Amino acid sequence: MTTGTRQGRIERRGHRVATAACWLGVVPGAAWAALRLAGLERGPLVQAVAFTPYVAVGALAPLVLALALRRRWPAVVAAVAALALIGVVAPRAFAAGQPGADGPTLRLLTANLLKGGADPRTLVDLVRAHRVDVLTVQEFTPQIAAELDRRGLAELLPYRQLNPEVGTTGSGIYARFPLAEVGVRRNQGFFFTQAYGTLAVPGAPPLRVESAHPAAPYAVEVVPDWWTDLRAQPPATPHGRLSVLAGDFNATLDHAPLRALIATGYADAADQAGAGLAGTWGPYDGDPIPPVTIDHVLVDHRIAVRSVTVHDVPGSDHRAVLAEIRLPAA
Incomplete structure (x- = not known):
């Protein structure tokens, strides 16, 4: 096996690991956004949903990670989840008509x-x-x-x-x-x-x-x-x-x-x-x-x-x- 072949395998493995890490970071926030928007809290999730404002802030982290690693689809899903959570939480900080x-x-x-x-x-x-x-x-x-x-x-x-x-x-x-x-x-x-x-x-x-x-x-x-x-x-x-x-x-x-x-x-x-x-x-x-x-x-x-x-x-x-x-x- 040539050095170039080994290097290519290492790069492909690293690419897969990075992609998997992005998805692992993105999925919880996306699931939380779906849960919150659909009002599906049941059982232990009722207590968890009370902390949605903190999750909304934390949802930005996987988006930053996906963008930094240039993983397009994880970044798209992370952006949608973050925008959905921030969209329901952020208006509470601003006075309404x-x-x-x-x-x-x-x-x-x-x-x-x-x-x-x-x-x-x-x-x-x-x-x-x-x-x-x-x-x-x-x-x-x-x-x-x-x-x-x-x-x-x-x-x-x-x-x-x-x-x-x-x-x-x-x-x-x-x-x-x-x-x-x-x-x-x-x-x-x-x-x-x-x-x-x-x-x-x-x-x-x-x-x-x-x-x-x-x-x-x-x-x-x-x-x-x-x-x-x-x-x-x-x-x-x-x-x-x-x-x-x-x-x-x-x-x-x-x-x-x-x-x-x-x-x-x-x-x-x-x-x-x-x-x-x-x-x-x-x-x-x-x-x-x-x-x-x-x-x-x-x-x-x-x-x-x-x-x-x-x-x-x-x-x-x-x-x-x-x-x-x-x-x-x-």
């Missing part, structure tokens, strides 16, 4: 209190400093209910519909304005409760507010409960009463059932304000979990969103979400 609402401004804060372990002083300080009009809480316990009032929440937000329970299932709504048609409903999944009521804001139509808390898909066997609870959330009524859902949805905008709920006539406030990539949960229990956005304020599409910010609350694994919105005039 708003409806022409010309009524009063409302400031709404939502917070998961982690079995009542959140610092009540921080929460009351947030309400006071930002002149919050409505506060929705999840994992709301009798102990933190008493602490919040002791620190002045009763004077700041005197109207309420509260269902404190020991553990994770409690829920509540506090408001600056009168509440009517109040109640509490219990989800089928983890039996989380959801307090609700209709807010009478001067100068605006009646506004239904609910503290949302569907089941968490923390294990494969409870994913059906997660689907059930998200599907049972009250849909928007785009030709009827204004509605807001605010709370811990245990789902991101990359999860199909949350997108289906929004499609009934809601808008995600953070997405509308260009703050849709701000993480609201994680790390958890010291585990190196990158933050994901599972706490949301969903507003009727007739409501304008002026701003959304997230705030640390010591003692909770969630960040509170503050949305400033403008309602249509009465």
Whole structure:
């Protein structure tokens, strides 16, 4: 065998290895893009899909590799996958057009209190400093209910519909304005409760507010409960009463059932304000979990969103979400 023949075999083998490496890098991103676009998350994939924004950034690496190695078809597939993932994620970082609402401004804060372990002083300080009009809480316990009032929440937000329970299932709504048609409903999944009521804001139509808390898909066997609870959330009524859902949805905008709920006539406030990539949960229990956005304020599409910010609350694994919105005039 001549030296030239050996050299040719080595080059061909190297070419095949490089091509295989490109495809190995490209296929996961392409599969993820297909999964996300088709809404096919099931079982353990439900948790994985929450990290789609990170995968969208990582999808650029196989594209760069394929281009560097001049592998045309891997580069084409990598480019399509990267563009698809970035296309669904990137708009969350940019403010969207708003409806022409010309009524009063409302400031709404939502917070998961982690079995009542959140610092009540921080929460009351947030309400006071930002002149919050409505506060929705999840994992709301009798102990933190008493602490919040002791620190002045009763004077700041005197109207309420509260269902404190020991553990994770409690829920509540506090408001600056009168509440009517109040109640509490219990989800089928983890039996989380959801307090609700209709807010009478001067100068605006009646506004239904609910503290949302569907089941968490923390294990494969409870994913059906997660689907059930998200599907049972009250849909928007785009030709009827204004509605807001605010709370811990245990789902991101990359999860199909949350997108289906929004499609009934809601808008995600953070997405509308260009703050849709701000993480609201994680790390958890010291585990190196990158933050994901599972706490949301969903507003009727007739409501304008002026701003959304997230705030640390010591003692909770969630960040509170503050949305400033403008309602249509009465």
